[in-house]
Amino acid sequence: MLTRRQFLTRLAGGCSLLLWPGVTTLADGAGQPQRLVVVLLRGAMDGLTAVPSYGEPRFEELRGELAFPDKAQEVMRKLDDTFALHPSLEFCHQLFRHQEFAVVHACGLPYTGRSHFAAQDCLENGSDSPDGSRTGWLNRAVGELQGQQGLSISSARPLLVRGEAPFVTWSPTPGKHGPEDLAHRVADLYDEDERLSEPFAQALTSQQIVPDSRGGGEQLAGVMQSAGRFLSAENAPRIAMVQDGGWDTHARQNAVLKRKLRGLDTGVKRLRATLGDDWRHTVVVIVTEFGRTVGINGTRGTDHGTASSVLLAGGAVRGGKVHGEWPGLSRLRDNRDLIAAQDMRSVLKGVLRDHLHIDTKALDARVFPDSRDARPLDGLIA
Amino acid sequence: MDNGLGRAIIAANRFGLGAGPGEIEDIAHDPKEWVLAQLEQPEPPDEALLGLQGSPEYLARFKQYRRERRAARQQDEQAAVPKFGKRFNGDMLTEIQLRARQQCGTASPVHERLVMFWSNHFTVSAEKQIVRLLAGAFEREAIRPHISDDFATLLLSAEQHPAMLLYLDNVSSIGPGARMGRKRNRRAAKGRGKPAGINENLAREAMELHSLGVDGGYRQQDVLELARALTGWRTRFQVPDRNKGQALTPHGSVFQHHAHEPGSRKLLGKTFSQRNATQGRAMLRYLADQPATAAHVATALARHYVDDDPPRELVEHLAKAYRRHEGRLLPVYRALFTHELAWQEQPRKFRRPDEYLVALHRALGELPAAQGPHWKRELQLLGQRAFRPGSPAGWGDTADDWIGADALWKRLLIAQQYAEQLPRERDPMELAQDSLGPTLQESTAIAISQSGRRQGAAIVLASPEFQWR
Numbered sequence: 001m002l003t004r005r006q007f008l009t010r011l012a013g014g015c016s017l018l019l020w021p022g023v024t025t026l027a028d029g030a031g032q033p034q035r036l037v038v039v040l041l042r043g044a045m046d047g048l049t050a051v052p053s054y055g056e057p058r059f060e061e062l063r064g065e066l067a068f069p070d071k072a073q074e075v076m077r078k079l080d081d082t083f084a085l086h087p088s089l090e091f092c093h094q095l096f097r098h099q100e101f102a103v104v105h106a107c108g109l110p111y112t113g114r115s116h117f118a119a120q121d122c123l124e125n126g127s128d129s130p131d132g133s134r135t136g137w138l139n140r141a142v143g144e145l146q147g148q149q150g151l152s153i154s155s156a157r158p159l160l161v162r163g164e165a166p167f168v169t170w171s172p173t174p175g176k177h178g179p180e181d182l183a184h185r186v187a188d189l190y191d192e193d194e195r196l197s198e199p200f201a202q203a204l205t206s207q208q209i210v211p212d213s214r215g216g217g218e219q220l221a222g223v224m225q226s227a228g229r230f231l232s233a234e235n236a237p238r239i240a241m242v243q244d245g246g247w248d249t250h251a252r253q254n255a256v257l258k259r260k261l262r263g264l265d266t267g268v269k270r271l272r273a274t275l276g277d278d279w280r281h282t283v284v285v286i287v288t289e290f291g292r293t294v295g296i297n298g299t300r301g302t303d304h305g306t307a308s309s310v311l312l313a314g315g316a317v318r319g320g321k322v323h324g325e326w327p328g329l330s331r332l333r334d335n336r337d338l339i340a341a342q343d344m345r346s347v348l349k350g351v352l353r354d355h356l357h358i359d360t361k362a363l364d365a366r367v368f369p370d371s372r373d374a375r376p377l378d379g380l381i382a
Numbered sequence: 383m384d385n386g387l388g389r390a391i392i393a394a395n396r397f398g399l400g401a402g403p404g405e406i407e408d409i410a411h412d413p414k415e416w417v418l419a420q421l422e423q424p425e426p427p428d429e430a431l432l433g434l435q436g437s438p439e440y441l442a443r444f445k446q447y448r449r450e451r452r453a454a455r456q457q458d459e460q461a462a463v464p465k466f467g468k469r470f471n472g473d474m475l476t477e478i479q480l481r482a483r484q485q486c487g488t489a490s491p492v493h494e495r496l497v498m499f500w501s502n503h504f505t506v507s508a509e510k511q512i513v514r515l516l517a518g519a520f521e522r523e524a525i526r527p528h529i530s531d532d533f534a535t536l537l538l539s540a541e542q543h544p545a546m547l548l549y550l551d552n553v554s555s556i557g558p559g560a561r562m563g564r565k566r567n568r569r570a571a572k573g574r575g576k577p578a579g580i581n582e583n584l585a586r587e588a589m590e591l592h593s594l595g596v597d598g599g600y601r602q603q604d605v606l607e608l609a610r611a612l613t614g615w616r617t618r619f620q621v622p623d624r625n626k627g628q629a630l631t632p633h634g635s636v637f638q639h640h641a642h643e644p645g646s647r648k649l650l651g652k653t654f655s656q657r658n659a660t661q662g663r664a665m666l667r668y669l670a671d672q673p674a675t676a677a678h679v680a681t682a683l684a685r686h687y688v689d690d691d692p693p694r695e696l697v698e699h700l701a702k703a704y705r706r707h708e709g710r711l712l713p714v715y716r717a718l719f720t721h722e723l724a725w726q727e728q729p730r731k732f733r734r735p736d737e738y739l740v741a742l743h744r745a746l747g748e749l750p751a752a753q754g755p756h757w758k759r760e761l762q763l764l765g766q767r768a769f770r771p772g773s774p775a776g777w778g779d780t781a782d783d784w785i786g787a788d789a790l791w792k793r794l795l796i797a798q799q800y801a802e803q804l805p806r807e808r809d810p811m812e813l814a815q816d817s818l819g820p821t822l823q824e825s826t827a828i829a830i831s832q833s834g835r836r837q838g839a840a841i842v843l844a845s846p847e848f849q850w851r
Contacts, residue, residue: 116509117509117772134773134775154765154788155762155763155764155765155786155788155789155792156765156766156784156786156789157786159772168786168787169765169786169787169788169789170787170788170791171788171792173791173792173795174763175795177798178791178795179791179794179795179797179798179844182794182797182798182837182840182841182844183791183794185829185833185837185840185841186794186829186841186844186845186846188825188829189823189825189826189829189841189845189846190790190846192823192825192846193846195732195781195785196785196790196846196849199785199786199787199789199790200787200790202787203787203788203790203791206787206788206791207791251461298455298458299455299461
């Protein structure tokens with residue numbers, strides 16, 4: 001717990017060294033330079049639009065007007081002879097050329113149904129089924145690290161970060177005026193409440209990092225920027241999650257994804273800018289619950305499918321590469337979906353093992369329960 | 383703490399939904415009686431709330447909507463038919479606002495809190511469109527009328543409601559030995575259509591969450607047997623033909639014999655050889671009779687009203703009342719509200735976001751509007767999505783589920799906004815004394831006295847003691 005003096009110092013503001021309330025073993029946590037940001041895209045991002053396999057003979061034929069999403073721009077952000085990035089992912093493409101952006105295509109979950117909610121539960125709880133666990137793998141991963149605390153950019157904690165390890169919450173305040181004055185008036189009162197003093201102090205500390213008046217807004221790019229501020233603040237959390245909705249593109253997919261992917265690209269760009277030198281030690285993992293049908297539907301969109309792509313960005317990523325197996329489009333699952341060639345957990349385990357140095361046994365048994373068969377993917381981290 | 387006022391504030395805030403202007407002086411004459419009287423004779427719910435459409439109408443409108451969408455899709459004119467949100471958002475917002483008005487305005491807040499408690503115990507969560515539309519009606523039809531009956535009645539009423547059958551996928555659970563199942567499986571064997579089978583979701587949650595509890599001594603075999611018994615429990619959405627299927631409830635759920643797995647079943651060692659829907663009903667009643675269910679219900683109540691980690695003595699007292707009165711709930715509530723352990727100043731319960739909003743409105747003597755998106759937006763800002771806990775376990779009922787840095791900050795934001803609505807004739811100190819009674823801390827009182835009107839009111843609503851009950 002915070003001492004009264006620390007608490008009041010915090011109120012005074014302007015202190016150069018921030019002490020993040022609630023981290024008891026600062027030395028251990030602070031010694032770790034590695035940063036991890038998990039970006040959860042809810043609604044099922046179409047992996048073949050984000051990362052089209054343009055080099056395949058059947059690609060155009062199968063995808064119709066989705067094959068070239070942005071005729072006006074007429075850009076092809078090639079990654080290699082098979083893959084490219086969507087035109088909106090301009091900054092990510094630059095990162096790719098600097099070996100700071102990578103793709104693992106055709107990733108799927110142990111749950112293979114097509115319900116968003118069941119799939120999101122499965123992705124977040126890290127088990128092999130939607131109701132396999134009531135806590136989240138990112139929380140359990142933080143639990144494996146000594147003295148660390150996570151950050152969830154959300155008001156309530158999503159399943160991904162629920163569990164025993166401490167996760168502080170923050171989200172942008174809507175409107176022009178935050179309650180900062182009121183907060184200072186009631187701060188002394190909160191100091192006397194033993195259950196509320198620490199979270200209240202965390203809220204005040206958050207205001208020093210990202211004041212209500214200077215938040216990046218409520219869109220994905222804005223919250224990714226804010227996440228960068230937290231992760232580069234001294235003694236603040238090193239591991240964060242942000243989430244975004246609206247990826248369920250059953251209709252007018254080209255128009256929607258042009259905008260959504262541009263938001264994501266701007267988010268990565270702003271995150272990099274706010275992280276500054278810490279970008280070197282950062283991995284951003286961008287995941288979604290499943291992919292979408294390869295073919296186009298009657299409303300110029302796609303329906304729920306199976307495998308999608310995982311995107312990796314950051315100075316610590318072994319970038320410039322499309323990792324993993326690629327099943328191709330010559331055979332499809334149920335004659336409609338991209339086949340999952342990678343277990344999503346293998347990708348996540350590869351990152352957690354090589355970036356955060358969580359040992360394989362803990363990953364197999366606790367972080368992703370009973371997941372020994374999903375071997376960590378090698379070579380994702382530089 | 384002054385005893386009369388101290389107990390009055392516990393009655394109003396912990397057992398009710400928050401003290402309103404001048405209320406605790408009245409309650410202080412006999413706090414216990416104030417609580418118990420509401421159990422016997424609750425005020426009838428708001429007429430506007432009761433006047434909302436019922437599940438059968440919502441089901442029919444949803445069916446019609448789906449039909450139009452399908453027809454439009456076949457003609458590639460999908461854009462001509464408005465999407466679900468456009469078509470039903472108004473209905474859903476009205477459901478949310480009128481329910482909030484009921485919670486903020488009722489003269490029987492003790493009764494209303496019990497409605498909220500049971501509604502959360504038997505959660506339906508609005509991930510599926512159809513459940514989003516039915517969630518309010520579920521509470522009105524399945525929960526509200528039965529919270530003072532016996533637990534078996536409440537359990538049956540919840541499990542048979544169309545919202546629950548749809549939410550926990552029972553509508554697609556088809557006995558492989560039933561006529562419909564055999565037919566589908568023959569077709570599937572020839573490569574046409576999907577095979578039919580049992581879905582255990584409802585049966586599992588009926589045991590794990592609704593009755594016995596996770597450690598209630600049942601096995602996978604029991605889950606399967608109950609699931610088989612519940613096959614054929616469907617809704618008018620799957621079986622729109624009025625001549626087919628017998629009504630399970632007046633709310634649009636039906637029993638469809640052709641989907642029901644025939645045969646006798648065995649649950650927790652007892653054989654059930656009834657036929658049709660009678661079988662599943664008998665099995666659910668049997669679950670309600672189990673001592674594990676008594677303990678599970680007692681724990682949930684004690685946790686909700688008294689402590690995140692409820693005292694064993696109180697839990698056993700409630701479980702005993704449940705068993706002695708064969709699951710009748712009024713005697714269980716009486717056992718709770720008359721037990722000294724329920725009236726202790728400590729520990730306290732942290733207010734859930736909706737409880738916070740309700741208490742704030744009651745303190746100000748304000749009712750939310752009958753229309754509009756306010757309640758939905760404010761709840762979401764505070765981290766709770768109306769009718770959408772996201773899991774069949776419902777909203778968490780401990781402080782750990784709700785205390786967080788962002789949650790506290792957003793409460794301050796709400797407090798600041800609502801402080802402007804303090805009526806002219808009331809001053810902030812009055813607001814503090816009316817809503818907090820003797821729990822008002824001296825330091826808070828000083829802070830209020832040093833502030834202006836609006837700022838003072840904000841301090842009351844943002845104060846730590848206002849966050850607890």
